[in-house]
Amino acid sequence: MDTLKFETDAELPGLATITLNRPDKLNAINSRMHAELQEVCAQLRNDSRTRVVIFTGAGRAFSAGADLKDIASLKTADSNPLELRRLAGTGNQTSAAIEALDQVTIGAVNGLAIGGAIVFLSAMDLRLAAESVWFSIPEIDLDIPLTWNALPRLMRELGPARTKELVMTGERFSVHDALRWGFLNQVTADDALEKAARALAAKLLSKDPLSLALTKSTTRALANLMVPDEPTHSDREYLMFARLLAARKDSTPPASSQ
Ligand code: COA
Numbered sequence: 363m364d365t366l367k368f369e370t371d372a373e374l375p376g377l378a379t380i381t382l383n384r385p386d387k388l389n390a391i392n393s394r395m396h397a398e399l400q401e402v403c404a405q406l407r408n409d410s411r412t413r414v415v416i417f418t419g420a421g422r423a424f425s426a427g428a429d430l431k432d433i434a435s436l437k438t439a440d441s442n443p444l445e446l447r448r449l450a451g452t453g454n455q456t457s458a459a460i461e462a463l464d465q466v467t468i469g470a471v472n473g474l475a476i477g478g479a480i481v482f483l484s485a486m487d488l489r490l491a492a493e494s495v496w497f498s499i500p501e502i503d504l505d506i507p508l509t510w511n512a513l514p515r516l517m518r519e520l521g522p523a524r525t526k527e528l529v530m531t532g533e534r535f536s537v538h539d540a541l542r543w544g545f546l547n548q549v550t551a552d553d554a555l556e557k558a559a560r561a562l563a564a565k566l567l568s569k570d571p572l573s574l575a576l577t578k579s580t581t582r583a584l585a586n587l588m589v590p591d592e593p594t595h596s597d598r599e600y601l602m603f604a605r606l607l608a609a610r611k612d613s614t615p616p617a618s619s620q
Pocket of ligand 1: 386387388391426427429430431474476477500504506
């Protein structure tokens with residue numbers, strides 16, 4: 363895989379770690395990473411040996427969110443609109459694929475997490491972060507619609523008032539805020555994150571496998587009630603129109619030259 367590392371753990375059988383692995387681009391989520399995440403999630407759905415999955419990032423970021431260059435390249439006015447529409451649904455599909463895993467998922471947030479990265483984290487069961495991490499949901503200032511079924515998941519994990527504040531201001535927030543708001547389960551020293559995530563995984567793996575799987579399924583069923591499949595059914599349409607409008611805007615000569 364080009365954008366991910368998938369590793370099993372010799373010391374902790376049943377644990378797999380998925381590392382977002384574009385460190386030179388701060389693990390920005392491009393089409394390739396979406397495709398590979400969906401592929402690895404599909405494999406995990408048929409894998410009854412893996413019971414816990416840790417998601418983390420290579421280098422100094424967990425992920426800087428959607429790849430802005432990828433988004434820019436999709437704005438071409440002459441693209442096939444149906445292909446644009448298909449691509450506009452990709453983020454929703456990846457977030458749903460993470461959330462649908464039968465394994466218990468742990469987000470081990472090693473560095474900054476922005477936009478879509480926070481949506482992915484919202485689709486995971488448990489979250490730990492290193493002390494120096496910061497978060498932000500900056501779409502409002504980037505003219506990018508907040509899609510990937512983000513709002514229902516954020517509201518579920520952070521509460522409505524806090525979510526509205528964060529998506530309307532786009533302000534950064536710290537791990538201490540995130541811990542206080544219940545978004546994080548644990549904050550660790552920067553050099554203790556991996557150990558803490560593996561200790562949590564070991565604790566989960568010590569449980570009866572079926573009891574743990576059934577407990578996860580039940581919590582997911584309840585969580586899904588709060589995020590039905592199509593609550594923001596217009597997500598990809600919204601994203602597609604935003605891209606088409608941006609492309610049209612780019613290709614319209616300024617009023618003075620008309
Ligand atoms: N999409 C594509 N590339 C990205 C990226 C993104 N979202 N975020 C970072 N990168 C790339 C940079 O272009 C740069 O690549 P280059 O070395 O080839 O130029 C590399 O990652 C390092 O980023 P840089 O900006 O030099 O690091 P920094 O420490 O100065 O700043 C951030 C870090 C996160 C503040 C800054 O990269 C940033 O604002 N990124 C965009 C975040 C964003 O808006 N995400 C979209 C959310 S929807």
